[in-house]
Amino acid sequence: AQRVTQPEKLLSVFKGAPVELKCNYSYSGSPELFWYVQYSRQRLQLLLRHISRESIKGFTADLNKGETSFHLKKPFAQEEDSAMYYCALSGQLGGGNTGKLIFGQGTTLQVKP
Amino acid sequence: GAGVSQTPSNKVTEKGKYVELRCDPISGHTALYWYRQSLGQGPEFLIYFQGTGAADDSGLPNDRFFAVRPEGSVSTLKIQRTERGDSAVYLCASSLAPGQPYEQYFGPGTRLTVT
DSSP states (O other), X not given: XXXXXXXXXXXXXXXXXXXXXXOEEEOSSOOEEEEEEEOTTSOOEXXXXXXXXXXXXXXXXXXXXXXXXXXXXXXSOOGGGOXXXXXXXXXXXXXXOOOOOXXXXXXXXXXXX | OOOOEEEOSEEEEOTTOOEXXXXXXXXXXXXXXXXXXXXXSOOEEEEEEETTEEEEOTTOOSTTEEEEOTTSSOEEXXXXXXXXXXXXXXXXXXXXXXXXXXXXXXXXXXXXXXO
């Protein structure tokens, strides 16, 4: 079955502390992995995707195929990072992939001053 | 430029009624997706359109749900005989084409409450 699991509903850290939001997935094949973010009263938006291997707002995520994980990390959390974070996957490009996303349940990141 | 828009932003209806939710995608985006987000959950895929046709409707929960996109732009999600369990935020997203590297852009959602 295709599934994304985010084990933490809430992660609370102090400003300047490191952050790691966990994501594990189950998929038969080679999926594309993403992190989406939703700030308060804003719409869902793409934060980063593994295929582009970029760092956005200081966040990085490494795809570990052996552990089927795609954890999101940031070395020093900022208060403006407080938001809901969703890990998501879609099928690999080609082979009739529609691009539909399968989301995890989300983790609320709370960065305290 | 204008992003994805959805109307209405909120809809309250009585159990058993019919509702229509509208999505205006970004101009030129051929791929359009509907998702449903229940309280405390991540978005769940409902249906995908490529142009005018529904290329994947595997996420529609039952035959009370139907969606159209007659001219390949605006889409309408239709729910017949609404039930309290249909209460959720309905999200629409569009992208230039399906799959990567094209990013999906989400609308603000329609919050549906069935009383």
